[in-house]
Amino acid sequence: MSFFKCRVLNISRLNRLNKIFLNSSMIVRHNFLVRNNFNTRLNIRTYISLKSIFSRQNSTLKPISITKPILSQDNLFHSLSESPFEDLRHRYKQICVYGSCPVCLSQDNEVKNKPKYECPDCGYPTHCSLEHYLQDKEQHKNSGTCSMLRLANEDEHDLRSGRTMIEFDFPSSQPLDEQVNMLNWDLFFYTRGFPSMDNDRSVRHVSKLLTYPITIASILHEYGPYNIKNRLTDEGLKSLTALRTIIYPKIISHDIKTQKPTEIIRIFVLGARAESLLPLHIYSQLSYLFPFTYFHIYFIGPESIPGNNKKFPTHSNYTPQLSFTWTTSFYHDYHDSLTPFDPYTDVFFLFSPGISQTNTWHDTIIKLLQTKCAIFITGFDQEDLHSEVSAIEEKGEKGEYELDWLLRPEEKKNQPYLATACVHTILSQ
Ligand SMILES: [Zn+2]
Numbered sequence: 001m002s003f004f005k006c007r008v009l010n011i012s013r014l015n016r017l018n019k020i021f022l023n024s025s026m027i028v029r030h031n032f033l034v035r036n037n038f039n040t041r042l043n044i045r046t047y048i049s050l051k052s053i054f055s056r057q058n059s060t061l062k063p064i065s066i067t068k069p070i071l072s073q074d075n076l077f078h079s080l081s082e083s084p085f086e087d088l089r090h091r092y093k094q095i096c097v098y099g100s101c102p103v104c105l106s107q108d109n110e111v112k113n114k115p116k117y118e119c120p121d122c123g124y125p126t127h128c129s130l131e132h133y134l135q136d137k138e139q140h141k142n143s144g145t146c147s148m149l150r151l152a153n154e155d156e157h158d159l160r161s162g163r164t165m166i167e168f169d170f171p172s173s174q175p176l177d178e179q180v181n182m183l184n185w186d187l188f189f190y191t192r193g194f195p196s197m198d199n200d201r202s203v204r205h206v207s208k209l210l211t212y213p214i215t216i217a218s219i220l221h222e223y224g225p226y227n228i229k230n231r232l233t234d235e236g237l238k239s240l241t242a243l244r245t246i247i248y249p250k251i252i253s254h255d256i257k258t259q260k261p262t263e264i265i266r267i268f269v270l271g272a273r274a275e276s277l278l279p280l281h282i283y284s285q286l287s288y289l290f291p292f293t294y295f296h297i298y299f300i301g302p303e304s305i306p307g308n309n310k311k312f313p314t315h316s317n318y319t320p321q322l323s324f325t326w327t328t329s330f331y332h333d334y335h336d337s338l339t340p341f342d343p344y345t346d347v348f349f350l351f352s353p354g355i356s357q358t359n360t361w362h363d364t365i366i367k368l369l370q371t372k373c374a375i376f377i378t379g380f381d382q383e384d385l386h387s388e389v390s391a392i393e394e395k396g397e398k399g400e401y402e403l404d405w406l407l408r409p410e411e412k413k414n415q416p417y418l419a420t421a422c423v424h425t426i427l428s429q
């Protein structure tokens with residue numbers, strides 16, 4: 001299953017903002033960004049067909065196949081409309097419906113046609129016609145969009161190629177005496193004991209799967225990359241210190257199996273889309289980094305369950321330390337069922353919410369700020385994140401929101417958790 005979202009056209013999603021009142025005089029807010037590199041120009045967000053790769057029900061990763069590959073490594077590029085894989089052909093149709101032709105978009109008073117013409121170099125439908133493609137060809141190439149889409153195209157076909165994906169042989173629990181370094185993906189993979197990955201494609205595949213849980217982990221972990229010298233504000237330090245009081249209990253059982261949860265960290269993922277469709281064992285990679293912590297992750301939003309599938313589970317006690325709940329409710333309708341909130345145990349994550357593009361997040365943000373819990377927000381890219389920050393600050397200046405920043409946004413595109421599909425950036429003010 002794969003699908004797209006056309007962000008430019010006022011998709012009804014929003015989020016973002018973070019704040020905390022550890023006491024009545026302190027407010028905090030955080031920002032974070034997620035980006036789909038290769039689709040920036042198209043304003044389309046694509047999701048890998050994760051379900052075609054892994055089964056959510058299984059606790060171990062499965063290679064796509066151990067039989068003869070369907071596609072060889074020198075035959076990974078195919079235009080989407082002529083892909084040997086049905087779901088990628090379906091993706092072509094979805095882009096045709098939800099995408100935008102950049103030339104049409106840039107012209108006033110003209111019909112905005114949908115992209116149907118596939119660029120011969122990247123295989124994606126990028127423009128409405130050959131004429132508009134040729135008109136924009138130089139920009140399409142020079143901006144790097146075409147080369148990124150080409151990589152994405154080959155990545156998608158590689159995932160379905162049938163080769164044995166040894167890079168998905170993920171490690172299990174982390175030895176207590178071995179520290180994880182979360183400064184960047186390479187160090188993380190190395191210190192966590194992932195299989196050695198000697199090419200960028202494997203790194204992209206794995207980081208694409210892990211970008212959501214590890215971004216969450218990088219914020220919460222005591223040895224994460226963010227500290228008072230690196231973008232964390234005084235208020236942010238107080239917020240994370242509160243959460244870490246529970247995440248790292250002072251008294252722990254010598255036998256984890258006999259340990260009983262005293263407190264559960266509730267992670268609320270609002271406006272969940274791809275993050276709610278990940279196989280659950282991917283989130284075990286978050287859990288392994290906190291061996292004494294109990295997590296309950298809530299995926300909230302109308303797109304958190306694909307196709308509003310009635311058979312889709314709404315709750316799972318996946319492991320003794322990791323539970324999940326899914327709901328298609330809008331957060332502002334679901335909020336009351338989650339009370340009371342506690343900044344020591346509750347935290348919100350809003351991945352690329354699109355707050356600046358719609359007003360539909362307003363009621364949610366008001367409720368989030370009332371909880372006094374930390375809120376982390378991401379964007380598709382720095383431009384997107386800055387527009388989100390501006391939208392929030394504008395409301396703050398009008399007195400509609402009262403908040404403080406917890407984590408300063410980053411000016412340079414140098415964030416540690418960068419994947420091909422998603423870049424999580426913490427924006428600076
Ligand atoms: Zn056009």
Ligand SMILES: [Zn+2]
Binds near residue numbers: 123140145147
């Ligand atoms: Zn192209």
